């Protein structure tokens with residue numbers, strides 16, 4: 245199992261053969277963070293950079309998994325650990341998600357994790373996808389997606405799972421659940437998240453066609469809440485977060501939970517069946533063929 249080493253104001257996760265202390269989820273051992281006394285606490289693992297300003301209570305979580313921030317098993321594991329740590333940190337009240345990569349928020353799930361691997365690997369990967377969605381959709385703290393680039397499929401799901409979405413007003417960018425274009429199917433909880441955001445009819449069109457929306461179209465259907473010039477995405481997200489944090493935490497948190505808990509509970513009630521469905525589906529020859537063709541198409545586009 246890959247080691248996760250966080251340096252500076254950070255924590256360290258190591259494989260089970262290098263046990264240093266107990267108590268961390270995901271089968272990894274964590275040494276919890278040692279923070280310096282100033283107001284900014286930074287930690288940077290290989291794929292997720294966290295910068296918490298404890299004077300404002302705002303944490304910025306940056307995806308840094310070049311070239312396209314695809315969500316591999318390692319990425320998802322580091323991501324969920326970072327969110328868990330922030331959720332437990334009393335000095336953090338809100339989290340902004342954004343990308344350290346130019347032009348790309350996230351290319352979605354790492355297709356290589358779903359292609360040519362064993363059923364056991366597919367199951368482990370899918371559980372980590374469920375974990376990140378359950379963590380984000382039910383997150384106790386306020387979350388904003390600062391979408392500074394392309395955001396297909398899993399990237400769009402992560403943005404949809406936040407409380408508010410601000411996107412760079414660059415007409416070249418696209419966001420949406422495009423799974424059907426890969427010959428795969430967004431599972432029911434991706435669909436629920438979309439329906440809860442844009443409504444049933446728009447989700448019908450969106451999911452069946454696998455539509456990818458320009459920022460202005462995404463704003464029209466309510467897939468994002470606000471467009472701003474590219475260079476202002478993070479600044480606007482920070483200002484917006486400050487406004488939201490004027491609301492007492494417990495009142496906002498209970499309201500969010502009332503609205504989202506039924507959706508979260510649907511997956512919690514059927515996690516194992518959902519994992520089995522995924523493994524059966526993705527192991528089919530026809531699905532493997534579709535994913536292989538899609539990967540080839542991505543590579544050939546460059547030539």
Ligand SMILES: CCCCCCCCCCC/C=C/C(=O)SCCNC(=O)CCNC(=O)[C@H](O)C(C)(C)COP(=O)(O)OP(=O)(O)OC[C@H]1O[C@@H](n2cnc3c(N)ncnc32)[C@H](O)[C@@H]1OP(=O)(O)O
Pocket residue numbers: 311312314348350351352353354355356394396397398399422423426428429430431521522525526539542543546
């Ligand atoms: C009965 C019901 C049962 C239901 C069961 C469930 C079914 C399965 C559900 C699965 C849900 C899936 C969710 C997903 O997120 S799938 C991923 C979807 N993502 C995409 O379609 C995005 C693809 N990528 C792009 O469009 C472009 O890369 C992008 C616009 C993001 C960036 O373009 P750019 O030109 O800047 O970069 P390149 O295309 O050259 O890419 C650079 C390299 O990165 C590789 N790449 C890109 N995206 C991915 C990815 N998602 N996973 C893995 N690898 C990716 C690309 O191939 C290039 O690689 P090379 O440098 O080696 O050529």
